Amino acid sequence: MRDLDDTDRTILGLLLDDARRSWRDIADVVDLSPPAVADRVERLEDLGVIRGFTLDVDRSKLREGAPVLVTLNVAPRAASAVADSLGDADAVEHVFTTAEERVVFTATVPDGDVLSLLDSTVAMEDVRDYEVSLLSDRSWNPSVAEAELALTCDECGNTVTPEGETRELDGETYHFCCESCEASFVEMYEELREGAEG
Known part of the structure; x- marks a missing residue:
């Protein structure tokens, strides 16, 4: 690879x-x-x-509400579910989960009504408290600079290096850190497929 x-x-x-x-x-x-x-x-x-x-829509050119940055302190192990729910909301642009399991997101909300957005999007029992900041400007500048591939082995979860393997099965592409993981994954895949067909 x-x-x-x-x-x-x-x-x-x-x-x-x-x-x-x-x-x-x-x-x-x-x-x-x-x-x-x-x-x-x-x-x-x-x-x-x-x-x-x-x-990439410049929402500042549209009249639809107030642009906000919201930080949520959530219940333990709820960050992923909360972030997923927010990611599906039309008003939400970007969602981040910190290492401390806080969820931070940007959104444009009508009348700055963040509580209504939260009530309609996430399980409020998972939200301990939140902080809202009104945004005056925003920019998004993703860069790849000197980035290298950081694929995860579909069998063991280790990092796939350039010496790794790639395999396509039924139209899906899978990545493996070594031939052993590839063989193990393919064997299990074939067994499951035969079991489903039988």
Whole structure:
């Protein structure tokens, strides 16, 4: 398995700047052919590095409510469920979970009514308290700089290095840290598939 190289990072940076950029424009910058760029982007999608091409809406240009930053102190082990619920809410833009299991999110809420958003989105018994700050400005500047792949083995959970293995099974791509994990996973996968068919 090949790690990210400078060309991959440049392609990612160009797509972060403008996800609608054509393969030809990218090819001119990285000195590859457009089909080679398309192959690299497809590989990055298969690896899960690129999850999709999304629209970045500047909500400051829309009149829909007050932009806020909210920090939630939640019950132990509730952070993941709370973050998932918030991630599904239309008003919420970004959700973060801290190592201390706090949930921080940005949202645009009508009349600044954060309590109504929380009541309609999360189990309030999981929220111990919260703090709201009105945002005056926001920017989002993701970067890949010198990033390397950090895939997790689908069998044992270890980090997959460039020497790792990749296997496609029934249209899904799986990553493994070694041949042993790949063999073990495939064997169990085949057993489960045979059991489901039988």
